[in-house]
Amino acid sequence: MARASGQAIDQLTPADFTHSASGVHYRVYAENNAAMLAFDRPDDPAMHGTRRLQYFIGSGHRGRTYLFSLDGFFFESPINWYAQKKVWDTAPAFQDAKFMPMNLPAYPGCLNCHTSASRAPIAGTENKYDMPLFAHDGITCERCHGDNAAHIATGKGEIVNPSKLAPARRDDVCMQCHLEGNVAIEQPHRKLANYHPGEDLGDDVHYFIYVDQESQQIRALGQSEALWQSVCKIKSGDKMTCTTCHDPHSTPAPEKRVAFYRAKCLTCHTDAFGAQHHADQPDCTSCHMPRTNTSNVAHTQATDHRILKLPMMPLQTLQTGAAAQLVRFPPQTQPQLPAPSVSVGEAAAAAVQSASQPATTPAPAGDARDLALAWESIAQEGHADAAIEAERYLNQSILEHPDDPVLLDSLAFFAQRRGDTAKARELYEHALRADPTMIDAAANLGVIEARTGNYNRAAELWAPAFARAPGRSSIGMNLAHISCDTGQFDKARAFGARVLQFNPDSPSAKNFAKALAADPPNCKAR
Numbered sequence: 001m002a003r004a005s006g007q008a009i010d011q012l013t014p015a016d017f018t019h020s021a022s023g024v025h026y027r028v029y030a031e032n033n034a035a036m037l038a039f040d041r042p043d044d045p046a047m048h049g050t051r052r053l054q055y056f057i058g059s060g061h062r063g064r065t066y067l068f069s070l071d072g073f074f075f076e077s078p079i080n081w082y083a084q085k086k087v088w089d090t091a092p093a094f095q096d097a098k099f100m101p102m103n104l105p106a107y108p109g110c111l112n113c114h115t116s117a118s119r120a121p122i123a124g125t126e127n128k129y130d131m132p133l134f135a136h137d138g139i140t141c142e143r144c145h146g147d148n149a150a151h152i153a154t155g156k157g158e159i160v161n162p163s164k165l166a167p168a169r170r171d172d173v174c175m176q177c178h179l180e181g182n183v184a185i186e187q188p189h190r191k192l193a194n195y196h197p198g199e200d201l202g203d204d205v206h207y208f209i210y211v212d213q214e215s216q217q218i219r220a221l222g223q224s225e226a227l228w229q230s231v232c233k234i235k236s237g238d239k240m241t242c243t244t245c246h247d248p249h250s251t252p253a254p255e256k257r258v259a260f261y262r263a264k265c266l267t268c269h270t271d272a273f274g275a276q277h278h279a280d281q282p283d284c285t286s287c288h289m290p291r292t293n294t295s296n297v298a299h300t301q302a303t304d305h306r307i308l309k310l311p312m313m314p315l316q317t318l319q320t321g322a323a324a325q326l327v328r329f330p331p332q333t334q335p336q337l338p339a340p341s342v343s344v345g346e347a348a349a350a351a352v353q354s355a356s357q358p359a360t361t362p363a364p365a366g367d368a369r370d371l372a373l374a375w376e377s378i379a380q381e382g383h384a385d386a387a388i389e390a391e392r393y394l395n396q397s398i399l400e401h402p403d404d405p406v407l408l409d410s411l412a413f414f415a416q417r418r419g420d421t422a423k424a425r426e427l428y429e430h431a432l433r434a435d436p437t438m439i440d441a442a443a444n445l446g447v448i449e450a451r452t453g454n455y456n457r458a459a460e461l462w463a464p465a466f467a468r469a470p471g472r473s474s475i476g477m478n479l480a481h482i483s484c485d486t487g488q489f490d491k492a493r494a495f496g497a498r499v500l501q502f503n504p505d506s507p508s509a510k511n512f513a514k515a516l517a518a519d520p521p522n523c524k525a526r
Helices: 108-114 149-154 167-178 223-227 231-239 254-276 284-288 344-353 367-380 384-400 405-418 421-434 439-451 455-468 473-485 489-502 507-516
Strands: 005-007 015-018 025-031 034-041 044-053 055-057 063-070 073-076 079-082 087-090 116-118 134-136 183-186 205-211 291-293 301-303 325-329
Touching: 034 063, 044 063, 055 108, 108 116, 108 167, 167 223, 183 367, 205 367, 254 284, 325 367, 367 384, 367 405, 384 405, 405 421, 405 439, 421 439, 439 455, 439 473, 455 473, 473 489, 473 507, 489 507
Parallel strands: none
Antiparallel strands: 005 055, 015 025, 025 034, 034 044, 055 063, 063 073, 063 079, 079 087, 116 134, 183 205, 205 325, 291 301
16 A cells, blocks of 8 residues: 555656557656656657656556646546556556547546545646645555554554444445445535545445446455455454455565465364365465456456355356346445355345335435436446436435535436426526536536527636636537637637647547638538
């Protein structure tokens, strides 16, 4: 954890490769004590440049992501170092991208779990930060032990000892970074960064797991939800936690790893069991906790913390046999050992399902907002049925929170998608009155205004949003097009250039720049 972030120049791994899908050639190198990223496409002379890589995120065990900034806005590098396979490749989800993803915002959620005392974005922005980006490299003592100023000053000041907390609060300390779920819903006026050891993590963030008929694949940071599915956890209950097997202050040397973890297993299973159970194979994890390809990070494997009884047990362990559901994690009740006739997967599903609500009944007060936003997030991933659930819960939750800008923005988007522009305009305006800095609401309302010919109003909405989020190429191109359509060619060129500054491989921006260079300028190019 202490190596989870730092200065990019530290332990830099050089790169020199061409990404086959996009044809972009990348180099990573050190120059004048700075880490540099160079990019170019041989068949496109205009597409080349450099960025100074300022920070890295990731310990290097699985890999590293690098961050750079433009005008104070921080972005992830388009390429990552994948340590397990020792390769450079594009960022996760962009393996087959035809164009370079240079405008990936560095969000506070990533910084929170990899750095210490990271800054929040400047108000109204997604990814503009004051410098330095974080106070300390890596994860420091405060992440698990809370404020340690008095302890350092006196040598005996009180700090949080996670092992002495109630089980749920103890587990929260690890889950703040090792619980991923499918959806994480930050609570109103709260952020993950608000969490302090000893508090209830659920006061800041609620996590949900999406359960459907398809396999629930292992995620890179899904250790907590996986552990809850294990027979070991189900049998042990509150006695078992992450630190049962892991010492957060040290890692066993490679040559001692097998013996170290075998001893952890035999603490419960006893030496007598170990003597007769595959005594010739001391590495318990090779069968019961195999390394499995993760579903959300390319070139990466994660240890399967479900502690499978059989090495070939199928991945699907959260199957409920019902329609797709969202279940809150962790469940509000401790999982119980299943009867012998019930599979491990069914027991785990029952444990997490205990906190879910039947799809045919209204959610309890306070839960509808979580479910509305969680279903909406699942719908954005392409699950069509999730949109129905999202809108249903949105209509319920807005009655409880009539001025919640996030709910208003979401309802407005559903209305806009249905073609009900009058309702969408009303909801977007309401959302922006509640929070004038909402970038999505301004962007989408601007589209409605532009399509009705109200270009001035559209520009009033888009211009400040683009200034606060210049990585949003679509907003910049919308401004460029309406400027061109109204004969403001210099302004159109300026907006197009700003888009290319932050997204130099944008096809629409490059085509638009060529069209504007024509005589007369062609405003219809896309």
